[in-house]
């Protein structure tokens with residue numbers, strides 16, 4: 001079923017979450033057992049992130065460096081199949097522009113359609129850590145709006161090498177990312193919203209936001225999005241802070257602010273356990289306020305560790 005249909009039919013705010021494929025060499029069993037408790041809250045869908053290969057440099061005995069690529073978290077498609085079978089939830093794979101030619105994207109979408117995936121979250125992806133600028137594959141997409149257009153094209157039976165619309169029509173519901181605190185490359189929020197609208201005009205049917213810790217930023221974002229004529233559902237992404245390290249890592253990595261009131265509490269914390277308690281309490285308050293405001297669905301970034309999200313959901317759903 002499509003995410004837009006789940007939202008349209010829901011009588012209350014839905015619960016959903018995102019998982020990461022395990023690091024290469026780790027088992028899927030641990031991941032599945034880890035997220036099993038969250039099924040108590042009936043998530044209609046679970047997102048599975050996609051990770052590009054990272055480049056590392058291998059030093060040869062002669063001193064020369066060789067650039068080699070490695071994929072640390074493979075398995076997005078396989079995990080989607082596994083969790084759909086095991087938990088009877090819709091799996092939403094993330095699909096990137098980066099690292100894919102259009103042909104590879106087309107083939108990936110055929111695989112996803114064949115295993116029964118009906119929803120995908122279309123994203124550009126970031127530059128690999130060893131590079132400082134996003135560069136598409138030759139014949140890949142530069143912006144997500146073009147990836148959305150390709151997916152929607154297949155929904156109309158358009159394939160890359162077909163002259164006419166004669167191909168099998170897929171039926172993907174496409175989501176895209178939105179940034180309440182703006183995407184880090186965008187010079188202004190207005191500029192970013194203009195390009196968010198292009199993704200929706202290309203056929204995206206819902207938006208999932210980057211994590212935020214100040215609900216006012218989300219409410220302001222929703223208002224601005226509506227003001228420019230975007231009407232699709234906007235699903236807020238929430239992340240409980242759980243470690244001391246995340247207090248500096250999250251703002252640095254995701255280009256967001258931690259509100260003063262949250263920082264006042266976090267600064268009193270001496271251990272990860274203290275931080276986790278504060279993070280859970282904060283996310284509970286955020287969740288309650290978002291539900292009271294009639295938000296269609298709350299989407300939790302679990303990083304595949306379900307404990308904090310379980311405590312929040314138990315309190316809120």
Ligand code: FAD
Nearest residue numbers: 049050094123124125143144177183185186192195208210
């Ligand atoms: P785009 O919408 O293409 O926008 C990228 C930038 O280009 C923005 O600054 C935008 O304003 C600008 N822009 C867009 N169109 C134009 C144009 N025509 N001209 C000029 N500028 C333009 N990354 C992963 O690698 N794997 C994941 O699984 C993953 N999951 C994510 C899930 C969510 C909910 C979110 C919010 C992010 C996720 N990301 C993931 C990170 C994402 O890939 C990065 O944030 C990436 O830098 C931007 O992706 P996008 O789809 O928003 O890009």
